[in-house]
Amino acid sequence: MLIPATLKKHNYNLIFEIALLQSQKEFANKVNKGKKYTLFSGGIGNGKTYICDFLCLKMCIQYPGIRGVIARRTVTSLKRTTQKVFLDMLTKFGLWDFVEKFNKSDNLLTFKNGSEIYFIDLEDITKVMGMELGFAYVDEAREIKESVFLALIGRLRQKDMPLQCLLSTNPDTPAHWLYKLFYENPDDEFQVVDAKTNENTYLPESYLSTLDKVYHGIYKERFLSGKWVAFEGLVYNEFNPSVHVVDGFDFGDRQAYDFYRAIDWGYTNPFVCLWIAVDRDNNFYVFDEIYIKNYLLPDLVRLVKERHVIPYITTYADPSEPQNINYFASQGLPVEPAYNRVMPGIQLVKEHFAINTETDEPKIYIGRNCKNLIRELQLYRWHESKEGKHEKEEPVKLDDHACDALRYFIASFKRGKTDFHDTDIIQLQGLRSYE
Ligand SMILES: Nc1ncnc2c1ncn2[C@@H]1O[C@H](COP(=O)(O)OP(=O)(O)OP(=O)(O)O)[C@@H](O)[C@H]1O
Ligand SMILES: [Mg+2]
Secondary structure, X not given: OEOOOEOOOOOOXXXXXXXOOHHHHXXXXXXXXXXXXXXXXEXXXXXXXXXXXXXXXXXXXXXXOOEEEEEEOOHHHHHHHHHHHHHHHHHHXXXXXXXXXXXXXXXXXXEOOOOEEEEEEOOOOHHHHOOOEOEEEEOOHHHOOHHHHHXXXXXXXXXXXXXXXXXXXXXXXXXXXXXXXXHHOOOOOEEEEXXXXXXXXXXXXXXXXXXXXXXXXXXXXXXXXXXXXXXXXXXXXXXXXXHHEEOOOOOOOHHHOEEEEEEEOOOOOOEEEEEEEEOOOOOEEEEEEEEEOOOOHHHHHHHHHHOOOOOOOEEEEOOOOHHHHHHHHHOOOOOEXXXXXXXXXXXXXXXXXXEEOOOOOOOEEEEOOOHHHHHHHHHOEEXXXXXXXXXXXXXXXXXXXXXXXXXXXXXXXXXHHOOOOOOOOOOOOOXXXXX
């Protein structure tokens, strides 16, 4: 696609070339038709931020003096993703010559033709309240409330400007306001383009195969196939591989961490041991797992002892097999019976996966090597009643081995550290889940 544009202060044409994906072309064409609100939905990495940022850049060049907003819910994610993609694009296309100034403290980019982009977080909508905008782009729009979206589009009224609102997002549940607006009863002004992750031919093959291994079940449908499906019946619907799963950890300063292990016993079912580091803010890093069937206790002791020979605060284990606990202890591997009440434990695990709205971070991260834990977390379900209702009281005893080990650890750790009791009802206050 060739973009000619005349810059006001420099009287020459700016022409550069960009090779768009099929879905990105479709999106650009829809935006060009002049409808007001255009959503790019679909799988992670399908190229949505890239095309939206590009179209914002194009508007800045084509409409001298335009004022636009590029936004995401939190400032951390904005800077790490959307804003970074935009600034990298300026470098890639050699466009910094056309930038007058990038004021980092205000996050305001001013072009030499008078156009302006404010990179803003939408945590506090008052930031946009005084503005008259010529365009707006909200990345990962599912994270924001409908009221924030409505307040933002109310600012689209800069005279003689395209007044376009672009949105991009991963899918969410069909109950989400975005789905209702763009899919269920779309008004003439609302249009949408969907694309799966693997439609982005710029993604390396190795990245796609890693995603394929990390995502399972409904998660795969939602985050790779880009379908708006509910996490109906899933216990840990706060878990999101793209947030909680990381390539690895560097525990360089060992003194800054405490180390724990957590065990779920099994012979015909898998035996699971998780290795967990805890930092001084009580964030958890699950950095290794054993997940094996048909191993006898002496072999299990050896395997667990051999791996990561470091001092441990303790090893928690399923209390329902005291003879195993005694055997491990007799072999020089002391094990503490874990706290095993299911519902309070599950609540605590959920609380740790939820994103804290202040820090924009969860309390737990999992290494990509812990592939069985990652898989089980996406498959672990609530029991379904005969009427087809998901009773959020009892999980199905399937795909629960690594999930149980994680629950033993978190619940036992919390019980040891805080005045958390059996009867406590833990509220998810100030925390955001993905469902
Ligand atoms: N037209 C294109 N030309 C070159 N590279 C592209 C193009 N479209 C996307 N890419 C590259 O593909 C990768 C993913 O694109 P992008 O970050 O836009 O995806 P995304 O859908 O926003 O991902 P996420 O779901 O993680 O937010 C990036 O490395 C980006 O540079
Ligand atoms: Mg993106």
